[in-house]
Amino acid sequence: MAAYTASTLGDSVYHLALSWAAVRGGTPAEAGLVLAVSAVPRALLMLGGGVVADRFGPRRVVVVSDTVRCLVVLAVAASLFLSSPGLWFLAAVALVFGCVDALFMPAVGALPPRIAPRDQLARVQGLRGLAYRAGLVLGAPLGGLAVALGGAAAAFGTAALLFAFSLPLLLALRVAPLPGDQAANAGGTAVRDLADGLRYIRRHQVLGPLMIVIALSDLCFVGPLNVGLALLSDARGWGAAGIGWVLAGFGTGAGAASLLLTVRGRIPRAGAVMAWTITLGAVSIAALAYVPLLPVAVAVALCVGLLAGLSGALCGALTQTECDPAYLGRVTSVSHFFSLGVAPLSFPLTGAAVGLWGPGPVFTASAAICALGGVYALSVRALRRAELPR
Template identity: 30%
Template sequence: MTHDTETAAGERSPREPAGSSLWSNNFRLYLGARTASLLGDAMLPVALSVGVLAAGYGVGGVGYALGAWMAALALCMLFGGVLADRFSPRRMMVLADVVRLVVQSAMAVAFATGAPSLAEIIVLQFLSGVATALFQPGVASMVPQVAGDVQRANGVLRIAEAAAGVLGPAVAGVLVSASGPATVFAIYAGTYGISAVCLLALRLAPVAEAVAGESFWRQLVEGWREFAARSWLWGVIAIHLVYGCFVAGVSLPVGAQLVVGDYGSTTLGIGMAAFGAGGVLGGAWAMRARPLRPLASGAIGWALFALYPITPALKPPVLLLVLGWCLAGIGLAYWGVLWSTTVQTQIPADLLNRVYAYDVSGSLVALVLGRTLAGPLAAIDGERPLMILATVLGLVCTGLLLAVPAIRRLRRVN
């Protein structure tokens, strides 16, 4: 590792004293960076789908373009974790933002000057996915550097993520209807520029020296060993491979189909807004909660999210659909905050980026596999039975989470 003037992966910046304000200048800047980046990511599916369809490449073209981004993210995530530990997370995150700024600007120019080829779109989105893989591992290790209260910080970030998830597609939909995909891609690119500027403005504690004594591949293997050595960590990921695939991964697309078919697209929009509002409420709840055993408490979130598939399967009145999805959003956000905080406080700083990369890779594989299997599984027995099965599996996985002693008994650090 080269000399660095910012906090490297081997040291954390000094923590704020207990009870100090969360809203330091560093945290405000980091929140600004994450909010801008999350808003841009939420705009991508709308802009890309409309642009590819307008160019005449059909639904298959949309799948190829989004799949290229996802494939690059999955393939490169582990390498991104090692690079963040070698060269500092902020450096890799800024580099990733610059690459995504250039890539999405190229998309804007391509759509502004005519219909780009499908191959061009796929290549550009693959590059964007590679850059995102360089960015994402640092998300975990940056929080302890910019916030004294890690859990409250994660709660605020989860609220920002939920808000971006609701506002991003809505804003993109309005803009793409009014002025076309080129404008959305230009704004999308700009969000990464804002993120890079905010990250560069952070004032992180200096370190005297940071020297890398291991090869890239040795560090990658070390990350796996540290991941495998923590039974609570790999235990959660192993259970989540089932939960993420057959509960979250399956229920999101199939649930949307059921709602559109039974109630119409307007109700789907209302339901998704309720889900986002639940994310805000869940993040606020997690900011205040201080459970002694965070993963055992977080299991409540898994159980609440199981309402997501069962609600549309029962075809209830719209009000109950909205309530069910709101509670599901609360659960997902509550679990997300407690899980992120646990990982960030239990893993040593010099290993956090690599270990977190294994965590994200496992979760990503499960979600992608679930979305891929959703259609074929629904064709076997129907959409409603599949959603009931997803709910049952969600509750079973929640029980497994609580049944593993290493997970249930893990105590919080701060």
């Protein structure tokens, strides 16, 4: 978990450094394009990343991915220190990171069952959530301090050190083989492996419906939170400080959900709880657009974070406990494909929709689709009755 925390913290510092370097080196539109470059290869290659994780093992893929990120960011820091490369150079770096993310994310998702017993996977999901929140909370001020002291080069160097710190911890990690691991190396092409994984998901009574639930909830949740929230704050006159307070409320709620799972270790009737938290979280998202006062909006955002954090962790735990180990990388890549690959591509659409119709209708429509995912989960008996191992 320390390795994951360091890697997440490095990722947060890297994104801040890239944003700063891109803004300093070009127009706002050009900077936006540089930051968006990584989303395309991540979406295109995510499913292939699951095949790679199953074939070569998630630990090996995570180690190689973090090594590549460390070397690339270190090279960027040296280049910025010695010269002033153009935006094309930063875009190339973002492109490489998008490709590496497509390998790293499915492998990280497939790793927990190999390092923890099945009855502890919900607790591992809680710990991962806490580590991720810590990376977001600490990464921004750490990156900002590095920029203030030494510019973008120092920030990229800090990110490289954090990636480097995670490597010996990952190499020391003991990974237990799981039944079915050998099946992943039985031969066949990568395309055949991917098709086999998709058939496995489609035929599985729990995983098939669960992937649909993840797609519906994530595709319509990420846009309002990342883009719609800024436009909502501007419309309400809350300003940049208002965005910070609302995001702080969301982060506090999500952190509380992760802490709950970490302490309890198991949530009874996990499938039903996941479905209800998705549905109630969708209602909270819709309510956020109609709240006129900032303190109330912060309270609503806290509820959104608590419910979304709990449902997301349960989705991950159910995925890992229900899946055959031989398919775990591919199944994880499908879930990440929607949440981390396709969902960010909806940002321009969300912004355009809010500009045309205002935040209220857009938040409500997004919440309705999210709620549809929760209602669908309740309607599928196998998913509704899914349990985490005792």
